[in-house]
Amino acid sequence: MSLFEIFQLNKQLYNAIDDLHYTEPTEIQKKAIPQILAGQDVLGIAQTGTGKTAAFLLPILMKIKYAQGKDPRVLILSPSRELCMQIAKNTIDLSKYTDLRSTAIYGGTGMKAQVEAISAGIDLLIATPGRLMDIYLKGDLVFKNLQVLVLDEADRMMDMGFMPQLRKILEIIPKKRQNLLFSATMPDKVLTLSEEFLEFPQILEVTPSSTPVETVEQKLYLVPNLRTKINLLQHFLNKEDIFKKVIVFTRTKKNANDIFKFIKRRVEDEVRVIHSNKDQNARINAMEAFREGKVRVLVSTDVTARGIDIVEVSHVINFDVPILYEDYVHRIGRTGRAKAVGEAIIFANEAEEVHVKAIEKLIKMKIPVVAIPPQVKIEVSGFEEKQEIARELDDFKKKKDPTFKGAFHESKNKWKGKKTIKGAKDENKRRKR
Numbered sequence: 001m002s003l004f005e006i007f008q009l010n011k012q013l014y015n016a017i018d019d020l021h022y023t024e025p026t027e028i029q030k031k032a033i034p035q036i037l038a039g040q041d042v043l044g045i046a047q048t049g050t051g052k053t054a055a056f057l058l059p060i061l062m063k064i065k066y067a068q069g070k071d072p073r074v075l076i077l078s079p080s081r082e083l084c085m086q087i088a089k090n091t092i093d094l095s096k097y098t099d100l101r102s103t104a105i106y107g108g109t110g111m112k113a114q115v116e117a118i119s120a121g122i123d124l125l126i127a128t129p130g131r132l133m134d135i136y137l138k139g140d141l142v143f144k145n146l147q148v149l150v151l152d153e154a155d156r157m158m159d160m161g162f163m164p165q166l167r168k169i170l171e172i173i174p175k176k177r178q179n180l181l182f183s184a185t186m187p188d189k190v191l192t193l194s195e196e197f198l199e200f201p202q203i204l205e206v207t208p209s210s211t212p213v214e215t216v217e218q219k220l221y222l223v224p225n226l227r228t229k230i231n232l233l234q235h236f237l238n239k240e241d242i243f244k245k246v247i248v249f250t251r252t253k254k255n256a257n258d259i260f261k262f263i264k265r266r267v268e269d270e271v272r273v274i275h276s277n278k279d280q281n282a283r284i285n286a287m288e289a290f291r292e293g294k295v296r297v298l299v300s301t302d303v304t305a306r307g308i309d310i311v312e313v314s315h316v317i318n319f320d321v322p323i324l325y326e327d328y329v330h331r332i333g334r335t336g337r338a339k340a341v342g343e344a345i346i347f348a349n350e351a352e353e354v355h356v357k358a359i360e361k362l363i364k365m366k367i368p369v370v371a372i373p374p375q376v377k378i379e380v381s382g383f384e385e386k387q388e389i390a391r392e393l394d395d396f397k398k399k400k401d402p403t404f405k406g407a408f409h410e411s412k413n414k415w416k417g418k419k420t421i422k423g424a425k426d427e428n429k430r431r432k433r
Contacts, residue, residue, distance in 0.1 A: 007033050009062050012097035017058075020093060026051035027206040033059045036180065041201040043194050044182045047333060050206065052182045053090045056150055061091075064123055064147070067099045071142045072118075072125040075173065076150040077166070079157045080128065081106035082283065082303055087126045087152065100124065105131045108279065115140045129157070129165040136172060143173045150180045151193075158189040159324055170197055184333070185326045216316075216332050216342045220356060220367045223347045227379035228372075229319060230262060232347060235376045236317065237267045237297060244314045245290075248299045249331050251320035253277055259319060260299045268296065275301040302327050310334065316344045321352040325362045351392035 003024045004017055025033070028046040035042050036059035046052050056076075064073055078084045088104035095102065102124035103117040111134065118125070118140055125132075125141075135141050151157065157166065179198050183190055186205070194201060223229045236243050248263075250256045253275040260273035272286035272295050283303075290298040291310050302322065313335040322328050335342025346367065348356050360366055372378065381389075 007037070007058070007062075009058060010065070013058060013061060013094065015097045016094045019096070022054070026055070028052055028204065029055045029058070031204040031206060032056065035202045035204070036060065036178070037062060039178055041179045041198045042181070043198060043201045043203045044180070045184070045186050045203075045205040046182075047184055047206075047329070052152070052184075053087055054094065056152075056180050056182060057087075057090060057094050060124070060148055060150075061095050061098065061100065064100065065098070067101055067121070067123055069145055070119075070121040071145045072122050073145050074124040074148045074150070075132075075143070075146055076124065076126045076152060077129055077132070077157070077169070078126065078152045079160050079162065080153075080303055081108055082287065083153060084126050084128055085284070091124055091126065095124075102126065105135060107131045107134075108283075111135065111138075129162050129169060133165060133168060146173050146177055148178045148180065149173060149197075150182070151197075152182050154181050154183040154193055155185045155190050155326055156330075158193065159326070163193070166193070166197075184329060216335055216344050218332065218344045218346070218367045219370045220346045220348060221370055221372055222353065223349060223372065225349060225379055225381040225385050228376070229347045229349075230259075231376045231379065232372060233259070233263075233317065233319065234267060235373060236315075236345070237263065240296070242314070244296065245293070245312055246297045246315045246317060247290075247313055247331075247334050248297065248317045248319050249322070250299065250301055251322065253301060255320060256299050256301050263297055263299065270295045271297040271299065273299040274303060276303055302331070313342060315342065318344070318346040321346060321348050321355045321359070323355055325355070325359045328359045329363065349389055351389045351396070354393070354396050 004014065004022065007025075009017075026046075027050065028044055029051050032042055032044050032055040036056060042056075044052060044055065046055075060074055076087055078087055084104050084106045088102065091102045101120075101122045103114065103122050104126040105114040105118070106128045107130055111131075114131070115135060115138075118135070132141070136143075151166070157163075179201070181190075181194055181198060181201070221232060223232060233248065237246065248259060250259060256273050256275045260271060263271045272289055274283050274286050278286070286295070286298065287310075289295040302324075316332050316335045318328070318331060322331065332342075332344035335344060346356060356367065
């Protein structure tokens with residue numbers, strides 16, 4: 001507790017910190033909390049899992065102290081409902097010994113209960129931009145008393161196309177306010193956003209932008225096709241003593257559903273899946289079951305890649321390589337949290353290898369390639385899958401070089417002998433020897 005006393009917070013916050021077993025401030029907390037308490041605009045860049053949420057919540061709760069009036073004095077914007085709910089939970093945990101009122105509003109669920117909570121009076125409002133504007137345009141939100149605006153996971157907001165909505169929100173809130181922007185990465189579009197709404201900000205970067213957490217060990221498996229990926233996934237999940245709590249990330253909802261069904265049928269019954277087509281209750285229940293350890297495996301698209309704080313995730317498996325490269329940093333940040341050790345694994349086919357190279361350039365490090373275990377069967381690549389991989393490679397090359405004419409219909413057999421039936425058979429024969 002004494003390590004947090006440097007911030008000179010009130011007793012109510014220290015009691016909450018004690019209940020949460022926070023013993024030492026993180027680097028972003030050490031840098032951000034004094035600046036926010038001093039009223040500065042802040043641009044905070046820090047890895048996922050390093051305590052960014054508490055870095056802005058603790059000084060905000062200290063500044064507003066007591067419940068006052070009916071309209072929100074603090075607005076926290078997040079890109080997804082999962083992150084919105086996570087911030088709302090953190091707010092409740094840290095403000096439990098105060099009379100401050102907070103609520104979260106997001107899509108995918110009815111508006112009535114959210115409007116009723118706002119009407120009852122709130123001090124802090126946590127919201128996704130779309131739902132915020134929906135409720136505001138109905139006349140159920142007033143921002144005349146707003147003092148602080150927070151944009152969390154700003155890079156994700158840019159990726160999801162929220163800029164027009166953010167500009168509308170900036171038009172309806174008071175110009176005189178404190179602005180805080182937090183992100184795990186700092187691409188050019190985040191810098192552009194910061195220039196648009198921050199005034200002489202303190203830029204606090206505790207780690208280089210897009211740097212993975214040091215406690216996460218990364219591994220890359222070059223896997224020729226989908227069926228071999230499935231075999232390798234099953235091989236790992238069968239090792240229950242090692243793969244104790246696992247998130248499997250996919251690029252699409254279809255892959256998430258297919259992998260979920262496979263695991264449920266062939267590995268274990270206690271598995272859940274989350275993606276944007278799942279209703280809100282299903283997503284909440286799946287997340288809570290995984291958080292509480294009732295479920296060992298969670299299959300998900302990138303809706304859970306950011307800001308979701310679940311302790312003791314032993315492994316993150318990138319079944320598909322993300323094509324938004326910053327998402328890789330966020331995915332693997334689900335493990336290795338709070339200085340714990342974790343492992344991040346990538347399955348990459350030939351087309352995905354080009355994205356892995358781009359990710360390595362982003363994170364400024366080489367991801368070690370590991371051989372597929374000999375127990376795992378290397379499957380034969382089907383004609384349609386080979387065509388799809390060739391098409392993806394062509395599309396990637398065309399983006400890099402508009403003059404590239406394409407090699408989609410060329411007959412090639414160059415990827416480690418595994419693209420043909422003969423190559424796959426030869427590989428499996430060699431292993432059996």
